[in-house]
Amino acid sequence: MVTTAWRPRGRAASAAPLFAPLVGRHPWAGAAGGPASSVVHPASPQAGQIALLWWIAVGISAVVYVLVVAAFFIAIARHRAQEGPPAGADPRAERRATRIVIGAAVATVVILAAWFGLSVASARALERPPAHPVRVEVIGHQWWWELHYAGASPSDAVTSANELHVPVGIPVQLQLASADVIHSFWVPSLDGKRDLIPGTRTTTWFRVDRPGVYRGQCAELCGLEHAHMALLVIAEPKAQFDQWLATQRAPAVPPADPVTWRGQAIFLGAACSLCHTIRGTGAGALSAPDLTHLASRRTIAAGALPNAPGTLGAWIADPHAFKRGTIMPATRLDGGAMQALVAYLRSLR
Amino acid sequence: MTAVPTAVPTSHEEELDRARRLEAAWGSPHGLVGALRTVDHKAIGRRYVLTALTFFAIGGVLATLMRLQLRQPGAHVLSAEQYNQIFTMHGSTMMFLFAVPVMEGMMIYLVPLLVGTRNVAFPRLNAFGYFIYVLGGIFFYVAFLLHAGPDVGWFAYTPLSLSRFSPGKGPDVWAQLITFTELSALVVAVEIVVTIARQRTVGMTPQRMPIFVWASLVTAVMIIFAMPAIMLSSSMLIMDRLVNTHFFDVAQGGSALLWQHLFWFFGHPEVYIIFIPAMGMVSEIVETFSGRPIVGRPAVIASLAATGTLGFGLWVHHMFATTVPPVGGSFFTATSILISIPTGVQIFCWIATLWTGRPRVTVPLLFVAAFIVVFVIGGLSGVMIASVPLDLQLHDTFFIVAHFHYVLIGGGVLPLFGGLYYWIPKATGRLLSERAGRWHFWLWLIGFNVVFFPMHFLGLAGMPRRVYTYQPDTGWGPLNLLASSGVLLVIAGAVVFVVALLRSRTHGAAAGDDPWRAPSLEWGTSSPPPSYNYLDLPTVRSAVPRWTAHADQPVIAGVRDDVREVLVTRFADAQPDHRARLAGPSIWPFVLAITTTVGFIWSIFDPWGVPIGLILCAPPLIAWFWPWTRERDPRRAPLASEAAA
Numbered sequence: 001m002v003t004t005a006w007r008p009r010g011r012a013a014s015a016a017p018l019f020a021p022l023v024g025r026h027p028w029a030g031a032a033g034g035p036a037s038s039v040v041h042p043a044s045p046q047a048g049q050i051a052l053l054w055w056i057a058v059g060i061s062a063v064v065y066v067l068v069v070a071a072f073f074i075a076i077a078r079h080r081a082q083e084g085p086p087a088g089a090d091p092r093a094e095r096r097a098t099r100i101v102i103g104a105a106v107a108t109v110v111i112l113a114a115w116f117g118l119s120v121a122s123a124r125a126l127e128r129p130p131a132h133p134v135r136v137e138v139i140g141h142q143w144w145w146e147l148h149y150a151g152a153s154p155s156d157a158v159t160s161a162n163e164l165h166v167p168v169g170i171p172v173q174l175q176l177a178s179a180d181v182i183h184s185f186w187v188p189s190l191d192g193k194r195d196l197i198p199g200t201r202t203t204t205w206f207r208v209d210r211p212g213v214y215r216g217q218c219a220e221l222c223g224l225e226h227a228h229m230a231l232l233v234i235a236e237p238k239a240q241f242d243q244w245l246a247t248q249r250a251p252a253v254p255p256a257d258p259v260t261w262r263g264q265a266i267f268l269g270a271a272c273s274l275c276h277t278i279r280g281t282g283a284g285a286l287s288a289p290d291l292t293h294l295a296s297r298r299t300i301a302a303g304a305l306p307n308a309p310g311t312l313g314a315w316i317a318d319p320h321a322f323k324r325g326t327i328m329p330a331t332r333l334d335g336g337a338m339q340a341l342v343a344y345l346r347s348l349r
Numbered sequence: 350m351t352a353v354p355t356a357v358p359t360s361h362e363e364e365l366d367r368a369r370r371l372e373a374a375w376g377s378p379h380g381l382v383g384a385l386r387t388v389d390h391k392a393i394g395r396r397y398v399l400t401a402l403t404f405f406a407i408g409g410v411l412a413t414l415m416r417l418q419l420r421q422p423g424a425h426v427l428s429a430e431q432y433n434q435i436f437t438m439h440g441s442t443m444m445f446l447f448a449v450p451v452m453e454g455m456m457i458y459l460v461p462l463l464v465g466t467r468n469v470a471f472p473r474l475n476a477f478g479y480f481i482y483v484l485g486g487i488f489f490y491v492a493f494l495l496h497a498g499p500d501v502g503w504f505a506y507t508p509l510s511l512s513r514f515s516p517g518k519g520p521d522v523w524a525q526l527i528t529f530t531e532l533s534a535l536v537v538a539v540e541i542v543v544t545i546a547r548q549r550t551v552g553m554t555p556q557r558m559p560i561f562v563w564a565s566l567v568t569a570v571m572i573i574f575a576m577p578a579i580m581l582s583s584s585m586l587i588m589d590r591l592v593n594t595h596f597f598d599v600a601q602g603g604s605a606l607l608w609q610h611l612f613w614f615f616g617h618p619e620v621y622i623i624f625i626p627a628m629g630m631v632s633e634i635v636e637t638f639s640g641r642p643i644v645g646r647p648a649v650i651a652s653l654a655a656t657g658t659l660g661f662g663l664w665v666h667h668m669f670a671t672t673v674p675p676v677g678g679s680f681f682t683a684t685s686i687l688i689s690i691p692t693g694v695q696i697f698c699w700i701a702t703l704w705t706g707r708p709r710v711t712v713p714l715l716f717v718a719a720f721i722v723v724f725v726i727g728g729l730s731g732v733m734i735a736s737v738p739l740d741l742q743l744h745d746t747f748f749i750v751a752h753f754h755y756v757l758i759g760g761g762v763l764p765l766f767g768g769l770y771y772w773i774p775k776a777t778g779r780l781l782s783e784r785a786g787r788w789h790f791w792l793w794l795i796g797f798n799v800v801f802f803p804m805h806f807l808g809l810a811g812m813p814r815r816v817y818t819y820q821p822d823t824g825w826g827p828l829n830l831l832a833s834s835g836v837l838l839v840i841a842g843a844v845v846f847v848v849a850l851l852r853s854r855t856h857g858a859a860a861g862d863d864p865w866r867a868p869s870l871e872w873g874t875s876s877p878p879p880s881y882n883y884l885d886l887p888t889v890r891s892a893v894p895r896w897t898a899h900a901d902q903p904v905i906a907g908v909r910d911d912v913r914e915v916l917v918t919r920f921a922d923a924q925p926d927h928r929a930r931l932a933g934p935s936i937w938p939f940v941l942a943i944t945t946t947v948g949f950i951w952s953i954f955d956p957w958g959v960p961i962g963l964i965l966c967a968p969p970l971i972a973w974f975w976p977w978t979r980e981r982d983p984r985r986a987p988l989a990s991e992a993a994a
Contacts, residue, residue, distance in 0.1 A: 034824060
């Protein structure tokens, strides 16, 4: 029977390193390479449960596969090229063949029934919603993720994009919705996927047990830039998470020097403010990611580019070069103006 | 009773005379116009198979382009637009223009031969079905080359495929391709059902029907039940796009998920519509090359029927991620697991047949071996993703891409190649090169696994389907490169097959009537079969008629040889019922296909295309059914014995 509690040192965990080079990056490698993304290197009890199911299925399948293929080839090789009447003429051999077929069919039914039981028990365990979770609303857009953390009062609410910060060891429940087409929320190291469906609210939950950066990506074809709709989950200890939340609640840092002042003026004067919000300034449009704390994020354009001065400038000047389908228009600015704008955006910590 | 013993001596001259009369009655007209008029099921079946194989090659080229694009992170072989169009075209081509039609073609070619009759039940309808299929395919590719190709996937999920998110004509073109292929598939299904039900030769009771004929019957019945769902949904989609209905538009009270239910209610049986005929081919090949009747014949037949029935009860497993209530999830998990049992039973029966037989390892049997090696992996991964929790991880990833290629190539294409190596000698009179066949087998077996096995791991590592590129830091590069490199082997195997096919026409050894010592009827006529299939229509006294025929096995007499007349038998006991006249060559099915095509294409741009198309179709329909001949043959002519009595 499936144990509902995930044991990190269980059978699944011990089998995993064997295939490590093939099935994705281990969470601990997060700092060195890219963020973790692997079904078989779970970092939550939910993904752990499924990984256990996976290894059981692989084990059974390997045995069944070897038996079936071996039987087939032995059957061909046994009497190959022998002449004479086939054994079909012998009624005893016939009866034995029939009995073996029936036996194999019964064995199949037994294995499948056991698998069904395991699967349903696992599903039941995963369907139990957590108590006192951190709630986050996730809204899918073509092609980015909008994230809302409710606060004690509306003014405490936090809006961010493409980077989901969560506390370690505390369940997180996501309320999923879509602003346009069907998307699918999927972070392989943390849980199975859940669709974001227009006109419907769906929900999913997980509890991250190891701090780290986990990669996710939209899993349902959502149009031209489906490939560029990534998401990072950043799991931190509770204290760090609270601190992050407090920082995000604050309005944008006001410009501190002439360059950033100029940058802010450009932002508010150009097309930027028609779509983006920077809380604490006049920019309050809602159709594009909230940029109030843009500089605190690791990537831009839903994971298409790292968040660095060079990439930010290149993105603003010609977003379609990196993400052809994006709705964001190109912004033509001379060198100094662009530098000022980038400096301002980089100051939004 | 119409069967008389062959023991009655007939002179050679008499036989030649009869053959000449039959040829005059059943022969196809010559020339280009003649080719458009022909109603010979063998000519039409051949066309289906060759056209479908051409589309298979085109789909393969598209797949190669995708593998080039994905061979490394951030490659620029294709743009996002091109990639999305190409995977949509690839999926739609392989499902609608290759896999289903090629199986239909095999059924149209083989079923009349296997049941011992001279043509399918509705010969002109058969010709019409082919033209609709090929015109639909041409229309689809012309649209693609004119940059109006669909780019929303072969499943065209709403709301992405609605006008708001997909302006342009792409999804309309896709939906109308569906209309073309549905129409053609329904036509084939009706012919196959009627041909099998009423034109089996004397003595071929249901329990003696060849297993491929059983598979064809199950497939045809599945088509009749599955196609209306997609016909409905593609019409609703095109209406949402064209005349502003709101079936799928959430903002207007429609439902985004309704589409998925309707689509997969068709889409899942569709897989079995491809798979079941292939299983029929495997049974025929295993029986012939093990040299003994198949073990557990009733179980194999029951398995085909069970697969065809269960196939309608598991569509929701494509939708687990949309959130399915627990009981519903368990139900669809159970059905998805259950469907592996009949397939398992068939595999066990084949193994037992070979085990107790005297297997001869030929190319067709090698492809059956390839089928076992490949398909069983796909079947097992299918049982894995029947589980809701595991499916939530693996759904819509490259693991699924691997899974369904193992199932469809393993369970559809490899048996098909076995079937082609097996039956092409019958169709052309020439054997295919055994050596080339072995090369083809090894190149595909290795190449296929190099391409698709790594995709399992890519899915586990988080790579979703339908992405045109990926970032270097995902670590997906090396396995993608490996997968892409395997394409070379697959292409080489395909080239070997095409060369072997062409060379066999000039250099192939003569096949003779029966190169394989096979048990079924078609190996008793010449290769290629004459236009009338059998000079003497055979009768049947077992499930393996050619292995058990008496020296004086009766043949059917009393069916006219100077007109297109066939014997109609009763369903259950396969005893003579009456004789029926079949329609002869006609140009009107072709003309009707053209006018139907005009209507279908017109309606993409303008709703008036529907009534105009209907009006355009009226003249060819009237001409088709006009009683041109003065002689009015009663549909039910009395049998010779009845007349005497």
